Amino acid sequence: MTVSSAPMDLTRAAHVGISVSDLDASIAFYRALTGREPVAEGTMSSAPFGRTQGLPTAKLRYATINLDGLGIDLIQFQEPAGERTNGRANRPGSMHLCFKVDDFDAVYRRMKDAGYDFLGDDYTFAEGEVTPDAALGTQVAYFNDPDGTNLEIIHPKGGFSN
Known part of the structure; x- marks a missing residue:
């Protein structure tokens, strides 16, 4: 196209x-x-x-x-009913929906206690891993909805995310 x-x-x-x-x-x-x-x-x-x-x-x-x-x-x-995509983050065309949170640690802990399965550990962007430096200190964690849609919680630092 x-x-x-x-x-x-x-x-x-x-x-x-x-x-x-x-x-x-x-x-x-x-x-x-x-x-x-x-x-x-x-x-x-x-x-x-x-x-x-x-x-x-x-x-x-x-x-x-x-x-x-x-x-x-x-x-x-x-x-017509469709087939599940089983989307993974690295597959072109996949997407994720991100939820901004004010207190990342509290929300993450509450979600884990409630039984949400995260795809991996929570993560904080560190110096030297990402440019520009506006993302430094941003906290993220990823999980899926019942159909495998990628979801994220984020506590942005600086100007990284709206």
Whole structure:
């Protein structure tokens, strides 16, 4: 794909959409994670909408959980049902959703005590590992939702993350 280098000025995010295999289980997971209830839940069956997704049709269930400044759309495609991607962080096209926290150590400990499985140890960016130095001292930890979507908690230092 070749696109023009002229900026399109897309600078505000509205939501992130996450395809899920079991909407009810995903609602329960994200409700526990965020402490928020869905602001919308419903169904859709539409060939025209499916075509916007590159699919012949779309029959789906969805729910939206709003964070401060970003919505999380959980979407269970019933027809056509898709296969799990088993996305890993190093696979092109994979993504992750990052949650900013004020007290990293307290949130990390609370999540571990609640049974969240982190993909590895928590990490603090150290001098000489990353440039620019704005990331120094930033704390991160990664985990997955029930379908393997990569999630992160972060306590940024300096100007590293919004």
